[in-house]
Every structure is written in structure tokens, then in C-alpha cells.
Amino acid sequence: MHEAITELHREGHSISDLCEVANISRQAYYQYQKRQKPQYESENEIIAECIAELYIKYDGVPGYRMMRHMVNRRLKAAYGARRILRIMRIMGIQSVTRKKKVVRTLKSGDFTAGNSLGRQFISEFKNEKWLMDVTEYKLKNGRRVFMCAILDLFDNSIVAYHFSFSNNNQLVFETIEVALAANPGAAPMVHSDRGFQFTSYGFRKILKAHGMTQSMSRVGKCIDNGPMEAFFGKLKAERYHLVRKAEGYETYDQLVDNLSTYIHFYNHERPQDVLSGLTPIELRGVAA
Template identity: 45%
Template sequence: MYLAVQAVQQEGYGSIQLLCELAGIARSSYYKWLSRTPSRQERDNEKLMQEMLLLYEQVERIYGYRRLALHLRRQMNQPINAKRVYRLMKLQGIQSVIRRKRKTYAGSTPQQVAENLLNREFHAEAPNQKWVTDVTEFKYGSGKKAYLSAILDLHDKSIISYVLGHSNNNALVFETFELAVQAAPQSHPLLHSDRGFQYTSLKFKEMVDKAEMKQSMSRVGCCIDNGPMESFWGTLKCEKYYLHTYRTFEDLQKDVENYIHFYNNERLQAKLNGLSPIEFRTKAA
């Protein structure tokens, strides 16, 4: 309670007298607490809080208490309970950015379709066994649109390739696929997508066959069949795109590129044993 009064008062939200009355404590007791020698635990909490707030601002307030705890454990090289970080966040009145709801889009008539071979088996034993792919939309400037195509490896959740373009067309998807093949030339993963017109085109089927890959597609209206890719879009938009307003395509492109590098190389994931995707991928290799 004393810490809460101190934190709120330091933010300039009220006098000591008023805050003590609201907290139900005597002002003399608060000043007695204030003048005492802090315990080791309190000093540790103060140090942890400062590191937490610094990290929180560095990542533009996108981390919740679990991910903050994950990064702080590595940064401070000591065990840190996530619930402890949660309590400190509550004390400081901070929380992670809230996700926005995803829009839905109308389907198209396919030239060819593939079975749902992935069948929501999102675990992969090794790199380049299972890839998922999709395209998402961004807005910038005065109603202008940009489209991001990407391929994600289910083994380590790393982004294998991506292309940001002005049009949601075949060229965007084809280039993304070609870049992925170049990145893993000797690999023949299962490639899963939704039933977007690019993926159901005969040309794309030819490219997949030439690369000796198997094609898999989500069932109609079942976005959860491509859940990991949808999850990445939500993470990217929540942790970067929604936090900014973009005037130009170049501004958007710069942030997308910076975020994907951050996501692949620096963003630790509990499901990857506290490693970043590239660290987990390198360890597997």
C-alpha cells in the first residue's frame, strides 16, 4: 500500500494527505515508512522495476508480464517470476497493447485446390518440414493500401521470406515463394495456405511442383487451419503497425522490415525455450 501511494504521488496525481486517506493509512505512518532503510527485497524490486520500465518503453509497450519476465530473466541473468512482474506492472499502472479484431474477406473461385494435409498439425520436428503462408493488408497515407506476403516455418516460427508490395497480386506471392526456395534450396516442405486466388492458381501449383513440395490448403471459412500465420499477422500489427500512423509506403516498409528482424532475432518466445526463432533454428541445425 505504501508503494502504491509513493508511485501515484510521484506521478503528481494528488497530495500525500489525500492519497493516504484514500489508502486508509495514517500520514505519519507513511512518512515513517518513507524514512526507513529499504529491505533487500524492496531494493531488488526497485531495480527490477526500473529494468522492466526501460524494456517496456524500448519495445513500445507491446510486452505483457509473461514476455517481460522472459526477457528480464535473460537480461538480468536471474530467475524472475512472471507473477512478480505482473504485480510490479499493476503497481505502475501499465499493460500491454490490446489486440484489434481481424477483418474478414470474401473468397474467390479457385482454379485448383489442395487437401488440408496440414490438418492443424502445427508442430514440426525440424526446420523446413512445414511452412505456412498468407497475405495481409496495411493502410497508409490517404486511404492507400499495401500488402505483405510472408512464409513462416512451423518448427521455429521464423519468417523465411516476405515481400511488401502495392498490389495483392500473383507477383507478390510468387516472389515470396521464390525467395523462400532460395533461402532453403535443398528443402521440400509441406506448404500450407488459405484458398486465396494466388495459391489456387495453376501457375503457383506449377511452382510448388517444380520445387518438389506438397501443397496444403485450409478448408473454406476455417482461418484457424492457418492459425500460426494468422497469429503472426496479429502480433506484427499489435506490436508495431497499430502503434503508428504511416504517411508513406517507405515509412511502412521500414517498420515492417525492422519488426521482422526484431521478431526473428530478438523477440524471445516461451514455447521456444526462451529463445528467439533464429536462435532456436540455429540450435536445431
């Protein structure tokens, strides 16, 4: 109440009139203003300022869980998620993103493999389990752009990605070659859905040449590749859809640059609850 009076006074309203409406005396208002603020209240003001800065910096993307880690990093503190949520609610802000249910029909091919991963989405070592998938985006002119990405279950990092106008075998082949070049000697289990690229002879040949084993989701069970689906969901909700609704992507290069910037943010700056507040690259560095 007292804070509201102060704010309205800054806008030009009379203290006397505001106190009368609030049914408190002017003396009580000024005594409250002169009081020594409790430490908790002072901390909340600092936290609120930090939240506002981070909210603006990251275009309103952080929800309270992500914001908690960011605030604690910035202030070198250990505030709980509920406190951050409460302050964000008081400030009237929330993440501009929302979770979306992803439904995908998977396709079988000639060279299939069993679901060796078996939804065991935890990995003790780097380059032990990789997930792969392809998703698509649209430019303002309606032309589609495809992206293949590889996620390491050890730290949820994106170890490689590649864009193309064509959703073909070459897109997948080039992506896995980039991942192998960045991780010499890696021989992980590679899990994917049953898309035609992953059931091709060429893909199987690449895996065999590098000593990698193949695992595939069951038909119609996109949850078998859940973390990969979740990453695509984050990328689209926290970047792609926001830009598309605002001004859209005019060119291929603009889309690639913008989404590549997000992937760098995801790998290097976006703390994750499941990683105890670390970013994927921080956890990867610890295990180096």
C-alpha cells in the same frame, strides 16, 4: 503507504501533514525508512526499473508474458510471469496492444489441395512445414499495400516476406522464391488458404519444381492457418496500428521499412512462450 508519503514529500508536501493524514507517527515513518529492505523488495525495485526501460524501448508493446522473458534475459534471472504481471500492475502499465478476432472469407480456385497439414502446427525439423498468406495495409492517402509472408512452423520464424502495391500471383511467386533462395534444398509442405494466388497453375508449378507438397485450409476455416494469422495479428497490433493511429504511413517506403524493422524484432528479439523463452532465430540457430 510509506512509499506514497515519500513520493508526496518529494512533491513538496510536509512529512508531518502526510503522516497525520495516513494516521501514523513521524517516528514510525522514519523507522520504516531506516529499516533494511528485504531482498524480495529490493529485487522488485530492480525488476521494476528493468520493466520501465524495456517498456519504453519497445513502445509499450510487451505484455507480461513477453516482458518476463525480456527481464529474465536482461537480469540473467528466472522470475515467474505472475511476479512480472503483479509488478506491472503496481506500476500501472500494460501492453498497448490488444487481441483482435480475425474473420476472413476464403476463396476456392481451380487447382485446390486437401488440408494435409490438419492443424498439426508442431514441426520437429526446419523447413518441414511452411505457412503462407497475404495481408494488406493502407497508406495515409488510402492506397493499399500488400504483403505476402512465409512462416516456418519449426520455430515460428518468418523465413521470407515481400511487399507490393498489387495483390497478384507475382507477389506470392517472388516471396516463395526468396524463401527458397535463403534455404537451399528446402522441400517443405506449403500450407495456405484458397486465395486465387495459391490455386493458380503457376504456384502449383513452382511447388512441383522444387519437390514441395501443397496443403490448403478448408473453405471458411481460417483457423486451419492459425499461426500465420496469429503472426499477422501481432504485426498489426504491435506495430502497424500503433503507427497508423499516431501519425500514419505517408509513403510505401516508410511502411515497408517500418514493418521490416518489426519483422527483424519478431525474429531476433521477441521471445516466445511456446519456444521456452527463445526467439525464433535463437531456436533456429540451435537446430543448425
